[in-house]
Amino acid sequence: MITKFDSLYAGHVDMDDIGYGGAAVNSRVFPNEHLVTTYAKARNLARLLDRCGYDTFWLAEHHFQREGYECIPNVLLLALDLAHQTERLKMGCGFNITPMWHPLRLAEDFAMVDVLTGGRVRFGVGRGYHTREVDTFGSPLLDQVANRELFEEQVEIIFKAFNNAAFSHEGKHYTIPARVPYRGYDLKDLTLVPRPVHPVECWQPIQSATPRGLDFMAKHGIKGLIGGGVAEGGAMRGVIEAYRDANRRAGRETELGEGLCIGFHFQLAATKEEAVKAAAGYFEENLKMFGPLRLVRSLSPEQIDVMADPKKAPYAGLPTIEEAADRGAYLCGPPAQIIDTLMRLEKEYPGLERVSVSHPMGASESLMLEQLEWFATEVMPAFTRRSRSTGAWARDPSLPIETD
Numbered sequence: 581m582i583t584k585f586d587s588l589y590a591g592h593v594d595m596d597d598i599g600y601g602g603a604a605v606n607s608r609v610f611p612n613e614h615l616v617t618t619y620a621k622a623r624n625l626a627r628l629l630d631r632c633g634y635d636t637f638w639l640a641e642h643h644f645q646r647e648g649y650e651c652i653p654n655v656l657l658l659a660l661d662l663a664h665q666t667e668r669l670k671m672g673c674g675f676n677i678t679p680m681w682h683p684l685r686l687a688e689d690f691a692m693v694d695v696l697t698g699g700r701v702r703f704g705v706g707r708g709y710h711t712r713e714v715d716t717f718g719s720p721l722l723d724q725v726a727n728r729e730l731f732e733e734q735v736e737i738i739f740k741a742f743n744n745a746a747f748s749h750e751g752k753h754y755t756i757p758a759r760v761p762y763r764g765y766d767l768k769d770l771t772l773v774p775r776p777v778h779p780v781e782c783w784q785p786i787q788s789a790t791p792r793g794l795d796f797m798a799k800h801g802i803k804g805l806i807g808g809g810v811a812e813g814g815a816m817r818g819v820i821e822a823y824r825d826a827n828r829r830a831g832r833e834t835e836l837g838e839g840l841c842i843g844f845h846f847q848l849a850a851t852k853e854e855a856v857k858a859a860a861g862y863f864e865e866n867l868k869m870f871g872p873l874r875l876v877r878s879l880s881p882e883q884i885d886v887m888a889d890p891k892k893a894p895y896a897g898l899p900t901i902e903e904a905a906d907r908g909a910y911l912c913g914p915p916a917q918i919i920d921t922l923m924r925l926e927k928e929y930p931g932l933e934r935v936s937v938s939h940p941m942g943a944s945e946s947l948m949l950e951q952l953e954w955f956a957t958e959v960m961p962a963f964t965r966r967s968r969s970t971g972a973w974a975r976d977p978s979l980p981i982e983t984d
Contacts, residue, residue: 582926582963586936587629587952588674588843590640591618591652598942599861600893605868608647618651621945622658623665628949630666632956633964636702637662638674638805638936643713649869649941656689656701663697671697674805675706675785679719679727683734684756684772687741691776699778705738705802706785707731709873729753732796739800741772742780783841787875789819794826805936807843807909820929835931842925843936846911846918848954855912856901863901863910866940868893911937915958922963 593614597603622639629637639658642650652658659671676686693701707727708714714721721727733751740747746769749756757767784797786804797804804823806816820836827834845863849855871879871887878899879887886896904910911918926932937955939948 581930582922582932582935584635584934585633585956585960585963586636586638586672586841586934587625587634588638588640588672588936588938589622589625589948590650590941591622591642592941592943593617593621593648593651594944595648595865595942598865600864600868600887600896600898601890602861602865604888604890605647605649605872606888610646610648615646615648615651619658619661622652622662624945625948625952626662626666626669626671628952630669632953633960634669634952634956635934636670636672636936638672638704640674641677641680641706642710643680644716647869656693659701660693660696663693663700668700670700670702672702672783673704674783675704677708677714678705678731678734678738679708679714679721680717681734683737683754684741684770686734687738687772688774690780691742691772691774694776694778694780695774699776702781702783704783704805705731705735709787709875728793735796735800739782741770742776745775746771786819786823786840789816789822791822791826794822795829797823798826798830798832803839803841805841805843817928835929837926837929838931838933840929840932841934841936842929842932843938844909844911845940846937846951846955848915848918848951848958849912850914852905852913852917855914856905859905859910859912860901862940862942863904864898865942867899869941915954918955918959919962922959 593610594617595608595610626637639652639655640650641652641655643653645651655673655676659673662669662671673690676690678686690701690703708721711721714727719727719730730753733753736751737749737754737756740749747756748769757770760767782800782802783805784802786794786806796802806819820840823840824834824836824838827839845859845866847855847859849858867876868887870876871884874884883896883898886892887898901910901912905912908921911921922935925935937952939951
């Protein structure tokens, strides 16, 4: 039963000239004065989400993006700031790109934020998808086998540090502690100071959904976010079943959808047609940004190449918002229609409790604030005000009764 609603913000600035016929991704170069507007935008979004009853505000770590798409290099630092701007909203690390960190520095920084915010930050790890970032920081990305191998060892170290008063580790990439003398004795173990004082809930994006990746998540009890960011939005039944099966192999029986958050981009309007028209540019800008990173598997190499040319892209038969809306990957329409879609989703996946709704690259701050408030007012109550025992929507008695 869906009971929690989140939102994701990867840190894009307001931008004009969007869509297939708009400015080419690699030609966008914003001045620092505009890039830093990301943080005021994040603050305003967090305050609204807090006021409107959303559960978690997910933030994404990325670096060097003069194009203005993902401008948050340190999720934990921003999460700490936003916790002081809000009262109850949780911040989600969606995600800390672990290969760009020393695992103990990441563990220490998260632990400090956990203490200072009273447990209002959800931990999250990812492997990365920008070569410009990961390789610049000295870790592999093009070599996906090496990337996963490094990532898995780093996560193992982080959980050892979180869960043990003293720990050590010896692996391919790290020997912890260093084998050196210290104040008259030989180091044999370390203690993370501080360690988290609240239970650590760890999340990871599910992109390729390989058995190895899912088994690793199940081994460590890591929860998964599907869609709504770099991936196509909406539920993918094969992925959801594979996550359940991985938990089963780890000795844990779960319902379909349990331990997952399904993400959607959305656009509310009086009709589906109006919503599709309003969302088209944002949908296309998002695809332009992520397609060349080989994160949209439905795109052919030829489509990816033509996407970089604003003169050819609008006529190249690229994916459309209409197709995404018809598939349910992009929620478009009036509140009642979106409620119906989500009600059907939870019937199909009875273990699903959490959904994330957000806006793709190019969406302005004013649009995002208006849409997220509208969603909270007219969609969320159908799920959050009902009786858990019956599933029936408990109408707010303070609202006026509509009559014909």
